[in-house]
Amino acid sequence: xxxxxxxxxxxxxxxxxxxxxxxxxxxxxxxxxxxxxxxxxxxxxxxxxxxxxxxxxxxxxxxxxxxxxxxxxxxxxxxxxxxxxxxxxxxxxxxxxxxxxxxxxxxxxxxxxxxxxxxxxxxxxxxxxxxxxxxxxxxxxxxxxxxxxxxxxxxxxxxxxxxxxxxxxxxxxxxx
Numbered sequence: 821x822x823x824x825x826x827x828x829x830x831x832x833x834x835x836x837x838x839x840x841x842x843x844x845x846x847x848x849x850x851x852x853x854x855x856x857x858x859x860x861x862x863x864x865x866x867x868x869x870x871x872x873x874x875x876x877x878x879x880x881x882x883x884x885x886x887x888x889x890x891x892x893x894x895x896x897x898x899x900x901x902x903x904x905x906x907x908x909x910x911x912x913x914x915x916x917x918x919x920x921x922x923x924x925x926x927x928x929x930x931x932x933x934x935x936x937x938x939x940x941x942x943x944x945x946x947x948x949x950x951x952x953x954x955x956x957x958x959x960x961x962x963x964x965x966x967x968x969x970x971x972x973x974x975x976x977x978x979x980x981x982x983x984x985x986x987x988x989x990x991x992x993x994x995x996x
Contacts, residue, residue: 846966846996850907851888853970853995855988860892864903867891872906883915884908894981901976905988910967920944920964923971927962936961938986943993949982951975959985965996 846853851869860866872887874880887908894901910916924946927933933948936959943965951957959982960973970992974985 844913844966846909846968849888850886850909850968853907853968853992854888854890854905855991859991860988861984864892864894867893872908881908881919883911884919885911896978899976899978901974901978901981903972903974903985903988905970905972905992907968907970907992910969913967916964916967916969920962920969923962923969933960936986938963938989941986941990941993943989943996945989945993947986947989953977957982959983961985961989963989963993965993968996 850872854869857866867890870889872889874884876887877884887906889907890905892903892905908916908919910919927946927948933950936947936949938945938947938961941961941963943963945961945963947959947961949957949959956975956977957979958973958975960971962969962971964970970989972985972989972992974982974988976982
């Protein structure tokens with residue numbers, strides 16, 4: 821009888837543990853994380869969602885399953901502002917963390933930016949800004965949550981448009 825109870829408890833423990841593991845992964849489509857038309861200010865024109873495959877990466881990315889990218893633009897007089905949103909889904913949290921950490925380390929080693937505080941975002945994020953009046957300005961963020969890594973960049977000669985990146989980042993993080 822003790823053996824049956826022990827086996828029952830062991831099986832129950834395994835079921836609970838496996839259920840917890842599944843809850844920590846995002847199982848939806850990466851495109852579900854991208855903002856919808858209703859979530860983007862109406863002044864911005866949204867492009868089509870594009871599929872991201874492993875061919876997009878110049879180096880092999882371990883554990884990459886699928887991804888999506890969305891470009892949106894805003895034209896005011898002669899100033900074009902553009903946002904690029906990318907979402908990558910990995911097969912596990914460790915592979916997502918490795919990809920995120922490699923990207924952040926590369927940015928930090930390259931230098932030439934000012935780090936931004938995105939601590940209000942419900943994800944682990946690194947954000948920076950940079951640029952100049954000749955080449956244009958940018959705000960960039962890369963975040964990880966569960967098995968998802970997402971990156972957002974807004975480029976513009978109009979610095980007022982750049983702060984929108986944090987709003988978009990928050991919208992996306994809350995969907996994971």
